[in-house]
């Protein structure tokens with residue numbers, strides 16, 4: 001059965017999410033984000049939107065930040081909750097909700113908001129998102145996000161990737177096929193996952209992720225039109241270097257004025 005964005009990161013995929021991204025260097029990414037916020041000691045309260053299983057949030061909490069971690073997927077949050085309890089972490093508050101319309105029970109204003117690992121690409125209505133997020137930001141708060149960069153996507157199209165992981169004598173297989181939809185400026189990623197034991201299928205699932213990509217000029221205008229100042233763009237892998245046509249991933253930093 002195919003799922004589509006409102007319904008992605010559900011039970012089967014979320015269960016294996018941390019296995020799939022076992023080698024993703026979350027600590028290094030948090031170092032990078034701390035560089036992007038220039039280690040400003042005034043930044044204490046952060047909102048991690050699309051926190052997933054909280055790999056960044058947990059690291060930030062260890063570094064002393066107070067984190068509100070928001071995600072629309074209950075399944076991802078269930079895993080996050082378990083990890084937070086096991087690690088006896090006290091300074092993360094989990095919230096289930098959609099970035100475009102969430103409200104918090106306690107009206108807190110944040111010093112910074114992060115959308116990490118292409119969460120911006122999953123947001124369906126950017127206008128609704130920005131309108132909502134402004135209610136939760138202090139003046140001068142920073143909004144940091146990484147995203148897929150249009151020039152690089154036009155330079156090198158997405159393809160198919162097959163990844164296999166072993167756990168408890170089982171093999172977990174993930175096959176992702178990306179197809180560009182230039183009209184909608186998004187990549188349709190068909191993700192098929194399956195679990196096998198000794199070559200026999202145990203279970204499988206399929207999700208369709210619609211992930212938008214952006215060009216720098218569009219983002220700059222969009223943020224500035226909405227009361228932010230776009231401070232910088234950088235290649236995801238090369239700190240201090242502006243994105244070029246080979247930078248599939250890039251970071252953006254903007255300030256709420």
Ligand SMILES: C[S@@+](CC[C@H](N)C(=O)[O-])C[C@H]1O[C@@H](n2cnc3c(N)ncnc32)[C@H](O)[C@@H]1O
Nearest residue numbers: 009050051052071072073076098099116117122
């Ligand atoms: C690629 S994962 C990134 C998870 C996490 N930030 C990480 O780095 O591992 C994208 C996450 O964004 C969440 N997400 C997508 N659209 C969302 C929305 N509109 N509101 C809140 N969360 C959303 C998904 O449920 C998923 O957990």
